[in-house]
Amino acid sequence: MPENKLKKIPVREQPPQERIKNFSEVCLGYNEDEAIAESKRCIQCGLCIKGCPVGIDIPKFIREIREKNYDGSIKTLKSFNSLPAVCGRVCPQEEQCQLPCPLGKKGDAIQIGKLERFSADQERSPGRNNVPDIIKNNIKTAVIGSGPAGLTCAGELARMGYSVTLFESLHKLGGVLRYGIPEFRLPDAILDFEIDYIKNLGTEIMTNVLVGKTITVEQLFRQGYKAIFIGTGAGLPSFLNAAGENLNNIFSANEFLTRSNLMQAYGSSRISDTPIIAEEPVAVIGGGNVAMDSARTARRLGAGEVNLVYRRTEKEMPAREEEIEHAREEGVRLVPLTLPVGFIGDSQGKVREMKCIRMQLSEPDSSGRASVIPVPDSDFTMPVRTVIVAIGQRPNPLLVRSLAGLKLGKHGTIETDENMMSSVPGIFAGGDIVTGAATVILAMGMAKKAALGMDRYIRSLSS
Amino acid sequence: MHKVLKNQPLAEKIFRMEVEAPLIPPNYRPGQFIIIMADSRSERIPLTIVETKGNAVILIYQVVGRSTEKLSSLKAGDPVYGIVGPLGHASEIKKFGKVVCIGGGVGTAVIYPEIRALKDAGNHITSIIGSRSGDLLILKKEIAGISDELFLTTDDGSQGEKGLVTMPLEKILIKEKTDLVIAIGPVIMMKAVSGLTKRYSVKTIVSLNPIMVDGTGMCGACRVIVDNQTKFACVDGPEFDAHLVDFDNLLLRSRQYQKQEKEAHPCRKIN
Ligand SMILES: Cc1cc2nc3c(=O)[nH]c(=O)nc-3n(C[C@H](O)[C@H](O)[C@H](O)COP(=O)(O)OP(=O)(O)OC[C@H]3O[C@@H](n4cnc5c(N)ncnc54)[C@H](O)[C@@H]3O)c2cc1C
Ligand code: FES
Numbered sequence: 001m002p003e004n005k006l007k008k009i010p011v012r013e014q015p016p017q018e019r020i021k022n023f024s025e026v027c028l029g030y031n032e033d034e035a036i037a038e039s040k041r042c043i044q045c046g047l048c049i050k051g052c053p054v055g056i057d058i059p060k061f062i063r064e065i066r067e068k069n070y071d072g073s074i075k076t077l078k079s080f081n082s083l084p085a086v087c088g089r090v091c092p093q094e095e096q097c098q099l100p101c102p103l104g105k106k107g108d109a110i111q112i113g114k115l116e117r118f119s120a121d122q123e124r125s126p127g128r129n130n131v132p133d134i135i136k137n138n139i140k141t142a143v144i145g146s147g148p149a150g151l152t153c154a155g156e157l158a159r160m161g162y163s164v165t166l167f168e169s170l171h172k173l174g175g176v177l178r179y180g181i182p183e184f185r186l187p188d189a190i191l192d193f194e195i196d197y198i199k200n201l202g203t204e205i206m207t208n209v210l211v212g213k214t215i216t217v218e219q220l221f222r223q224g225y226k227a228i229f230i231g232t233g234a235g236l237p238s239f240l241n242a243a244g245e246n247l248n249n250i251f252s253a254n255e256f257l258t259r260s261n262l263m264q265a266y267g268s269s270r271i272s273d274t275p276i277i278a279e280e281p282v283a284v285i286g287g288g289n290v291a292m293d294s295a296r297t298a299r300r301l302g303a304g305e306v307n308l309v310y311r312r313t314e315k316e317m318p319a320r321e322e323e324i325e326h327a328r329e330e331g332v333r334l335v336p337l338t339l340p341v342g343f344i345g346d347s348q349g350k351v352r353e354m355k356c357i358r359m360q361l362s363e364p365d366s367s368g369r370a371s372v373i374p375v376p377d378s379d380f381t382m383p384v385r386t387v388i389v390a391i392g393q394r395p396n397p398l399l400v401r402s403l404a405g406l407k408l409g410k411h412g413t414i415e416t417d418e419n420m421m422s423s424v425p426g427i428f429a430g431g432d433i434v435t436g437a438a439t440v441i442l443a444m445g446m447a448k449k450a451a452l453g454m455d456r457y458i459r460s461l462s463s
Numbered sequence: 464m465h466k467v468l469k470n471q472p473l474a475e476k477i478f479r480m481e482v483e484a485p486l487i488p489p490n491y492r493p494g495q496f497i498i499i500m501a502d503s504r505s506e507r508i509p510l511t512i513v514e515t516k517g518n519a520v521i522l523i524y525q526v527v528g529r530s531t532e533k534l535s536s537l538k539a540g541d542p543v544y545g546i547v548g549p550l551g552h553a554s555e556i557k558k559f560g561k562v563v564c565i566g567g568g569v570g571t572a573v574i575y576p577e578i579r580a581l582k583d584a585g586n587h588i589t590s591i592i593g594s595r596s597g598d599l600l601i602l603k604k605e606i607a608g609i610s611d612e613l614f615l616t617t618d619d620g621s622q623g624e625k626g627l628v629t630m631p632l633e634k635i636l637i638k639e640k641t642d643l644v645i646a647i648g649p650v651i652m653m654k655a656v657s658g659l660t661k662r663y664s665v666k667t668i669v670s671l672n673p674i675m676v677d678g679t680g681m682c683g684a685c686r687v688i689v690d691n692q693t694k695f696a697c698v699d700g701p702e703f704d705a706h707l708v709d710f711d712n713l714l715l716r717s718r719q720y721q722k723q724e725k726e727a728h729p730c731r732k733i734n
Pocket of ligand 1: 090091092144145146147148149150167168169170174175176177180181209210211212231232233234235257289290293320396398399430431432433437438439440441443
């Protein structure tokens, strides 16, 4: 193979110095020539399919790009993945489809994510969002939660002809895609396009409805909904339970990102009344995508010094490779092998110092990830003015606990069968509420399966 | 959409709003609150439901910042961008016996539905309402109508007893056996009441109103320390055993955005 074929076509990005002053998308994506050139590197072996959690026929959609058959390529993608414009941007491709790519052994793997994004963005050019003809069956179904799982399930059910009502507790749709992942990684416009499609399919949208409080699941069944999908995600933020954690200027990543993204506090005060604080030095605790998003948001809000404190090493960080890379380019300092154990405040109750201990790597734990143990007598303090805690989210117990007979897993997740049906007939679930905090593609895949399961279940009722 | 049906001042900077929210009344119980956004740029702010009426909810709020100011400027017929609720746990309503209900400032509006429900449950109700001055005492007539006894206090003595709500409270605690005290108002007032009832070993409930964003347990902005543990007021509360609440932390946390709010709105006062 010629040497140049081993090199990926680089994707254009906003330069770091510029992008830390704005919230526009960092990655600019391939143009047509670049996409075609990248697609030509593909040797069509198909090994990548195994790496995709939903088994997209990747060689086919890449071949279609190469042939400039963009309609075909988006159709191929959409027959497996209902949110390709989102997944092309946020999937951890390097551990999924791009991992088995043979080109990656000697050079760069095919940039499958960037090609997926290119193909999906072609569809977003005006007039291309085609709504299929649907024969309505007037059977009522309900979808609770409008993250990637809920949006996907609603779309699938609507296309099968069901009447779908989508319930969301917040005032805007999108779940984590709206309130968590920042504009510079996933622009609202992309999400709005996907949501418009769901709306155009005839889905009834009910925002500001917290199911379990505003209306109960039993009431929904009584109102004639035949099957219900729960896609309420894993929105409950974990804290360290360290002394001083309730001092001012210590926020969960969820709060910080929600203020910035959902409440638009990143914009000027003309756009939003919601305040946000990113006083430097900022310490972000965690090593996942949520931590990266928080750190990069803090930089854009004007914090010069942002430290990302993680108890393992960079190698163990669960964040996407690209996010770590981007964070570093933007001047976020990684502080590995460090565990915060307490916080000290000033006279106004605002955090001033973070007490930490150094960690060292030890034997791998049951999941195969290196575990860490404290280094004796290694405590030190770090000056901080803002702390953002991004050490994980768990399922929100509010709805699931209100449901009698619902079988739950250890961490409050919903247990399901192979059709994504829970222990309560007619109640299905998918996404982070089933797996615990995971990924967009997995949420989407489960929701698709659940929609098929719901269809089968409803048919079985009438037969 | 939510249409404003009425929105009128009750006292200086205190308004009463009746707004359509058809999904809320059927599942509402006293003690619960809503999150409201006046327009698409407003903050999400929590307000306790005072009562429901047909398909509307009645809210009483004090203008303390830009978002409440926006609310106060709405007229009958105007739309409200969003309301979600009822949120939080309902108050525990049963027959306790002799109950003292204390409302401070706009907290009087929050405690009013609870007084009514406790009265209906057969309790003997002594109400104490306090404010800075007589013209700020709200719901006087309504609360007088459902209480067995009513005490008024004002900081300036313009109506009722001059001083704090703890003055009549202490007299009651000395005089007779009290089964339960409920106090809702400024943090400092609730802290003072709690300190007093602790000395007399009378169980006391307070309703906490920390800063919130979502109101559904998703952000932790509303975290409070109760019994040395972190709780989320929006889903674990809003009512807690006063004797276990860390009021000092609550007070500090309620000032989290004071600087930003002053910049955005110079006349804002908090607690
Ligand atoms: C900051 C951040 C960055 C991330 N980055 C990535 C990434 O780069 N790549 C990736 O693959 N994954 C990423 N993830 C994970 C990914 O976003 C989630 O796995 C995915 O969103 C889960 O989808 P979901 O539909 O199950 O839940 P969610 O997206 O959490 O949506 C659940 C929705 O349900 C609503 N809801 C909850 N309870 C109720 C109720 N009782 N009634 C009505 N509505 C309710 C919530 O308000 C929410 O809108 C990230 C997560 C975060 C927080
Ligand atoms: S307001 Fe966000 S968790 Fe309570």
